[in-house]
Amino acid sequence: MKKSILIWTISAIVYLGVVIVGFKVYASMNPKSEEHLTHETTDQEEENKNHSHHDDENHSVNTISDVTPKVSYANGEITIELKDKNNNVPELEVSHEKYMHFIVVSSDLKEYHHFHPEKAGDGIYKQKVSLPGHSYQAFVDIKPKGFQYSVTPMEFHVGKANHEHEENDLVADKEFIKTINGQTVELITESFEVNKEITLNFDVKNAKPDPYLGALGHVVILDENGEQYIHVHPVADDKTVFETQFDKPGIYKLWAEFKFGDQVNVYPFVIEVKE
Template sequence: MKKSILIWTISAIVYLGIVIIGFNVYASMNPNTEKEATHTPTEQEEENMDHQNSHHSHENHSENTTSEVTPKVSYANGEITIELKDINNNVPELEVSHEKYMHFIVVSSDLNEYHHVHPEKTGDGIYKQKVRLSGQSYKAFVDIKPKGLQYSVKPIEFHVGEANHKHVENDLAADTEFTKTINGQTVELITDSLEVSKEIALNFDVKDVTPEPYLGALGHVVVLDEEGEKYIHVHPVADDKTVFKTQFDKPGTYKLWAEFKFGEQVHVYPFVLEVKE
């Protein structure tokens, strides 16, 4: 009996030794094994990941996010003024997003007039931009990334002149033709069925022409619902594609503006979409 126990003990020790030796041999042949398991991304790798993530749909979830920054918008003498203050009445610091500190989208109440500009800082929390607007109502969207503060893009209504002091209702009709030519360059929007709560790929066929890089991407797409309340700003899924992915949380009519740069000039292609249940 004692002899059997002794043999079993010796066998167990020999087996354990073989396992330890085998592991050490494997580790010596694969010196990066432990490093890979505990690898911490470098600053450059984090920057690359941020750049990849920036291509994803960037939507406004105003119903779920409390903004800690409140923009004020005014217009006078052909110039837009934006003033930024946080909840403590301090001036927030902004991060660069697609090469700019601020993307300012302004549309007329009938959604026919569209501007995407980048106001410059002129003072503490003050940004200004020259833009020619006609006498009617507008909705503005101040698209920024305040450092360390929550923020969601919300529509800000303002009026120009005395003609209109009320945001009119729109009667948009969905497009039946999805090929548009602007300044001689044709773009076709190709997409599957537009349904609520499903990821939708918006594929823009630029007809064998590669757009020039514009604000860190091959293009930009802005979408508003018919009331000008739901704001979506989406970027391409990759550096070499003019494909954008997003989704809609309610049915209805939406207007889309696709921006591409050809020959040093930015072309804006408007489309009206009908999203169904």
């Protein structure tokens, strides 16, 4: 009896030793496997952060989008179709009194439109507009419920035009004062520097804008390639002061929208952001 117990004990010790040796051999052949997995995850998270995109008052959002818009133009009408990552129709939240803010610019950044397309079916929105022959960039600015979303440029063409954004030759304005429909607005700021909070103070001469889409004004900014999109609102309900920042130096064009009576004036400015 004692002999069988001794044999069983020795067998258990030998088996345990084999397991320990086997684990050490596996670990030596696969060093830091768990650490490597964690490192990959961290790299992916860092990549997502580095590919941030400006949008609305929060300025920065992930480039990962769970909702994909499609934009097309035919017979004087723009059609926007929305589908989420599961190929379903996403539900939208109201943002500044509208479910959708739809920005269209011509490839030379000379033509600018801010639309609010009407719903025409499940996930389908339409906007009637007569656009001259050109290449355009469109930005679908929405807030889908329960999904991540990033505003990205989408190119579409009207007619046979095929003008590329990178061909633009924008020159920064020397004076930041514009008069549209008899109303003058001056952009006042200390400087335009990269990675610095920039205050855009719009002096509306001898007037006060009327509330427009839940604010006293709206500012949309694009880089000269029409790729980086920034949409900001005033810092307070009673001010025409905006705050934003720029990740990269370069030439940018901004459009400031202010409403006077029934008229919405759009004031374009070309700025240079320096290091």
